[in-house]
Amino acid sequence: MALPSYATPVQRTYYYAYLFFCAVVFFFLIAPLFAIIPISFSVSPFMVFTEGMLAWPPDPEAWSLRWYKNMIGDCSADVVSSTVPCSTKWMKGTVNSFYIGIIATVIATALGTLAALGLSRPHMPYKGLIMAILISPMIVPLIITAAGMFFFYARINLVYTFTGVILAHVALATPFVVITVTATLVGFDMNMVKAAQSLGAKPIRTFFKVIMPLILPGIISGALFAFITSFDEVVIVMFMASIDQLTIPKQMWAGIRQEISPVILCMATCLVLLSIFLLTTVELLRRRSERLRGIKAR
Amino acid sequence: MPIGDMLFRSVDDSQINGVFPNTFNEYKKWDKEKDVLPPEEVYKALFEELAYGEKIQIGRALTRMNYSKSGWKSLIKTTSRQIKKAVKKDELPNNYKEFLISANEKWADPTFWYAMGQMVNNTTPIYYWNALDRTYDQDQNVVMQDEKRRIYIKTWIKTLKISVYVTIFCLILGFPVAHLLANLPLRYSNLLMIFVLLPFWTSLLVRTTAWIVMLQQNGVINGILVWLGILSDDGRLQLVYNETGTLIAMTQILLPFMILPLYSVMRVIPKSHMRAAQNLGAKPATAFWRVYLPQTIPGMSAGGLLVFVLAIGYFITPELVGGKDGKLIGHWIAYHLKTTLNWGLCAALGAILLGVMLIFYWLYNKIVGIDNIKLG
Numbered sequence: 001m002a003l004p005s006y007a008t009p010v011q012r013t014y015y016y017a018y019l020f021f022c023a024v025v026f027f028f029l030i031a032p033l034f035a036i037i038p039i040s041f042s043v044s045p046f047m048v049f050t051e052g053m054l055a056w057p058p059d060p061e062a063w064s065l066r067w068y069k070n071m072i073g074d075c076s077a078d079v080v081s082s083t084v085p086c087s088t089k090w091m092k093g094t095v096n097s098f099y100i101g102i103i104a105t106v107i108a109t110a111l112g113t114l115a116a117l118g119l120s121r122p123h124m125p126y127k128g129l130i131m132a133i134l135i136s137p138m139i140v141p142l143i144i145t146a147a148g149m150f151f152f153y154a155r156i157n158l159v160y161t162f163t164g165v166i167l168a169h170v171a172l173a174t175p176f177v178v179i180t181v182t183a184t185l186v187g188f189d190m191n192m193v194k195a196a197q198s199l200g201a202k203p204i205r206t207f208f209k210v211i212m213p214l215i216l217p218g219i220i221s222g223a224l225f226a227f228i229t230s231f232d233e234v235v236i237v238m239f240m241a242s243i244d245q246l247t248i249p250k251q252m253w254a255g256i257r258q259e260i261s262p263v264i265l266c267m268a269t270c271l272v273l274l275s276i277f278l279l280t281t282v283e284l285l286r287r288r289s290e291r292l293r294g295i296k297a298r
Numbered sequence: 299m300p301i302g303d304m305l306f307r308s309v310d311d312s313q314i315n316g317v318f319p320n321t322f323n324e325y326k327k328w329d330k331e332k333d334v335l336p337p338e339e340v341y342k343a344l345f346e347e348l349a350y351g352e353k354i355q356i357g358r359a360l361t362r363m364n365y366s367k368s369g370w371k372s373l374i375k376t377t378s379r380q381i382k383k384a385v386k387k388d389e390l391p392n393n394y395k396e397f398l399i400s401a402n403e404k405w406a407d408p409t410f411w412y413a414m415g416q417m418v419n420n421t422t423p424i425y426y427w428n429a430l431d432r433t434y435d436q437d438q439n440v441v442m443q444d445e446k447r448r449i450y451i452k453t454w455i456k457t458l459k460i461s462v463y464v465t466i467f468c469l470i471l472g473f474p475v476a477h478l479l480a481n482l483p484l485r486y487s488n489l490l491m492i493f494v495l496l497p498f499w500t501s502l503l504v505r506t507t508a509w510i511v512m513l514q515q516n517g518v519i520n521g522i523l524v525w526l527g528i529l530s531d532d533g534r535l536q537l538v539y540n541e542t543g544t545l546i547a548m549t550q551i552l553l554p555f556m557i558l559p560l561y562s563v564m565r566v567i568p569k570s571h572m573r574a575a576q577n578l579g580a581k582p583a584t585a586f587w588r589v590y591l592p593q594t595i596p597g598m599s600a601g602g603l604l605v606f607v608l609a610i611g612y613f614i615t616p617e618l619v620g621g622k623d624g625k626l627i628g629h630w631i632a633y634h635l636k637t638t639l640n641w642g643l644c645a646a647l648g649a650i651l652l653g654v655m656l657i658f659y660w661l662y663n664k665i666v667g668i669d670n671i672k673l674g
Contacts, residue, residue, distance in 0.1 A: 011582065022478045025471045026493045028550060032508035033500060035518050039511060048516045139659060141611020143628040144648045147635055151645065232501040235613060239635065252503045256510065256618050265511070268504040275499040279492070 033272055040067060040265035047262055067262040090267060093246040097231055100162065100247060104169035104230040109223040111170070112177025117211070119178070120185040135175040142235045145172070150239045160242040168236045173226035180225060184218025184289055217289035221282045228278060425646035450630065450647070457626040460545060460616075461609035465556075467549045468605045469598065472556035476597070479557070480564035498554040506615050509547040513538035513619075539621025547619045552608055556601035563597030603662040607655055627651060 007015070043064040044050045050062055073088035115134060119127060137145055149168050150159065158164035188211075196206045212219070234249035241250070248267060255264040384397070475494070479487045497505060512518045515534050523529045537543055567590065575585035613628030620626070627647060634644035 018474055019478075022475050025475045025553075026490065028471070029497050029553060030493050032505060032512050032550065033497060036504075036508045036511055046516070047511050047514070049518065049521060139607065140655060141608070141613070141628065141651065143611060143613040143631050144652050144655075147631055147644060147648045150635060151641065228499065228501075232503070234503060235632075239632075249501065249503050252507065253614075253618070256503070256507060264507055268501075268507050271501045271504045275501065276496065279495055279499045283495075 036265045037269050037272070040262060040269045041065065042067075042262060045262065047265060067266045071263050071266045089246055089251055090248075090263065093248045093251040096245060097247040097249070100166055100169060101227050101231040104166050104173055105223050105227040107166070107170045108173035108226040108230075109177050109219060112174045112222060112226070113181050113215075113219055115174070116178045116181035116185060117207075120182055120188075122190075131178075134178050137172050138175040142172075142233075146235045146239050149236065153240065159240055160245075162241075162245065164240050165237060165245070168240060169230040169233060172233065172236070173229045176225035176229060177219070177222035180222035181215060181218045184215045188214060217285040221285045224278050224282055228275070425642040450627075453625070453627050453630060456541075457610055460541065460548070460626065461606050463545055464548045464552060464609045465602050465606045467545070468553050468556040469602060471549070472553055472560055472601065473594075473598075476557045476560035476564055479561050480567075481569070494554050494557050497550070498558075502551065502614055505551055506547060506618050509543070509550070509615075509619060510538055513543050513546065538619055540623055541620070544616045544620040544626075547615050548609060548612060551615060552605045555604045555608060559600040559604065560594065560597040563594055563600075567593045600662065603658055607658050607662070610654060611651060 039047055039049060041063050042048075042050055043062055043066065070086050071090045073086075073091045075086040115130075118124060119131060119134075124130075146168075149164075149171075153159045153164050153168075158167070192210055192214075193206055196210045197203070201209065232249060234247075234253050237245075237247050237250045238253065241247070248271070252264055252267060255261060380397075479490055479494075482490070510517075514520075515536065515538075517538070519537065520529065520534045524531055524534065529535065537546070571589050571593070572585050575589040576582065580588065610626075611628060612626060613632065616626045617629055617632075620629075628651075631644055631647050631651070634640045634647070
C-alpha cells in the first residue's frame with residue numbers, strides 16, 4: 001500500500017490526504033471511549049475536564065477516586081456530594097448483571113451449540129428457514145423484540161421476573177453462539193465423528209471427546225458474545241424487570257436521564273476495560289482456532 | 299412467537315367485544331339510513347351490560363373507547379353511576395332510551411353512536427391507521443387526524459431521514475478506512491482493526507454516555523473549539539439533545555457495521571486489478587471508478603443495509619442523546635408500551651417497523667445472503 005517511487009506530487013497529496021482522513025476516522029471511533037477515562041477521576045461533580053486537570057504540572061487536588069468509592073457504595077464523608085446521591089445501587093446492579101448474564105450465557109451457549117451442530121449437517125431440511133428464524137432476534141430492532149416479548153410474557157405472567165429477563169436474554173444471545181459455532185464447524189471434518197462412532201463411542205461421548213475439544217474456541221467466543229449481549233442489554237430489562245431488579249445498564253440509563261453524575265463514567269471506564277479484555281480473549285481464540293484447523297493467516 | 303403475538307395485538311379488539319357483546323350485536327342491526335339514533339334494543343343491552351358487567355373489564359374497555367373518540371370515558375362513567383343507582387332502588391326504567399338520554403344527553407348525539415361502529419368487530423385496522431396519523435370519521439371513512447395530533451408521519455419521516463443520513467455518513471467514513479485496512483499488510487491491519495472492534499465490543503450505553511460528555515455545552519468538543527479561538531465562550535454550539543447529536547453518535551456507533559462487511563469484501567479483491575487497469579492506460583481515478591468500485595458493491599450494499607436497518611430501529615441512543623426533536627419511532631413504541639398502555643397502537647407501530655425491516659432484510663438476502671454475516 002506504500003506509494004510507488006514514481007508517484008506524481010498530485011498523487012502524493014491525494015495519498016497523504018487519504019491517510020489523514022483515515023486517521024481522523026480512527027480518532028472519531030476511539031476518542032470518545034478514552035475521553036471518559038480521565039474525567040472519571042475528576043474531583044468535580046460535573047462530567048467535564050476541569051481547569052485543574054488540564055493544568056501543568058498536574059494539580060493533585062483536581063484528581064480523586066471519590067466517584068469510584070461512591071460506585072462501590074462507600075458513602076463516607078469525603079465521598080458524598082450534595083448533587084450526587086450515594087447508594088449501593090451500582091453494586092446491586094453489578095451483582096444482578098453478572099447473575100443474569102452468566103445464567104443466560106450458559107443456556108444460550110448450550111442451545112446455540114446444539115443448534116449449530118444440527119444446522120451444519122449436510123442433509124438438514126429447511127436449513128435456510130431455521131437459520132433465518134434463529135438469527136432474527138439479532139436483526140429485528142430490539143424495541144420490537146422487547147415489545148413482542150412484553151406482550152407475550154404478559155399473557156403467561158413472566159413480566160417483572162428474573163426468569164423472564166433471563167429467557168429474553170437467552171433468545172437474544174443464542175444467535176451469536178449459533179453464528180460463531182457454525183463458523184468454526186465450517187472446517188470440521190465430519191469423518192471424525194464417523195470414526196469415533198465406528199470405534200464404538202456413543203453420540204454423547206463422541207460429542208464431549210471428539211467434537212467439543214475441536215470447536216471449543218468457537219463455543220467460548222460465542223459464549224463471550226452471548227455474555228456481552230446480555231450484559232449490555234437495557235431495553236428488555238427496562239420493560240421486563242421490576243423497579244428493584246437493577247442491572248448495570250439500567251442503572252446507567254437512569255443515571256444519564258436523571259442524575260448526570262461522574263459515577264456513570266467510573267462504571268463506563270470499568271466496562272471499557274472489560275470489553276478490552278473480552279476483545280483480546282476472542283481475538284486470541286480466533287487465531288488459535290484458525291491454527292487448529294490449519295488455516296494459515298493470509 | 300412473541301412477534302406473532304404482537305402482530306395479533308395490533309389488530310385485536312376482542313376485549314371490548316367481551317364486555318359489550320349484546321350491545322354490539324344489536325348495534326349491527328341498526329339501520330343508519332332510516333333512524334337517526336339506534337333502536338331501543340341497543341339502549342337496553344347497553345344498560346344491562348353496564349349494570350352487571352365487571353368493573354375492571356369495563357374500565358379497560360373505556361380506555362379503548364377513548365382511543366376512537368374522546369369523551370367516551372366520562373360519558374360512560376356518569377351514565378353507569380345513574381344506572382347503578384337505579385338498579386339499587388330496583389327501578390328498572392320502562393324506556394331505556396329515555397333513561398340513558400336523561401342520564402347524559404350525549405346519548406342523543408349520533409356522533410358517539412357512529413364512533414361505536416369502529417369497535418363492533420373482533421379485529422380492527424384502527425391502530426394501523428392511527429400509526430399513520432389517520433382516523434375514522436363518523437361514516438367509517440379513513441381521514442387524517444387533526445393538525446395538532448399528527449405526530450407519527452413526521453416521526454416516520456424523521457426516522458427514515460436520519461437512517462439515510464447515518465448510512466451515507468457511515469459509507470463516506472467507512473469506505474477509505476476499510477480500503478486502508480484491506481490493503482495494509484496483515485500485521486498492521488490487525489492492529490488497526492482494534493480501533494474498529496473495540497467500539498464494536500463496548501457497551502452501547504458507554505458509547506452514548508461518552509458522546510454526551512464529548513458534545514455537551516461544556517463538553518470536550520466545545521471546549522477545544524473555544525480554546526482554539528474558533529468559538530467565543532458564549533457562542534458554544536448546541537450539539538447534543540437534538541438531531542445533530544443523534545446523527546453524530548449514531549454514525550460512530552454504527553460505523554463498525556459498515557467497515558466490517560466492506561473490509562471482508564475488499565480483502566479478496568486482487569491488487570493486480572488496479573495495476574492492470576493503469577497499465578492499460580487508465581488514469582487512477584478512472585481505474586478506481588471503473589474497476590475497483592464495482593467490485594466493492596456487494597460490501598457497500600451489505601454494510602449499507604445493515605446500518606440502515608439497525609438505524610431505523612434504534613432506540614437507546616436517540617432517546618438519550620436526541621432530546622426533544624431527535625426522537626425516533628422507537629420512542630413512541632416504548633411510550634405507548636410503558637406510559638399510555640395503548641398496546642394496540644404500540645403493536646401496530648412495531649408491526650409497521652417490522653414490515654419495513656423485513657423488506658430491507660429481504661433485499662439484503664437477495665444481494666448478499668444471510669450466511670455472510672460476520673462478527674469481527
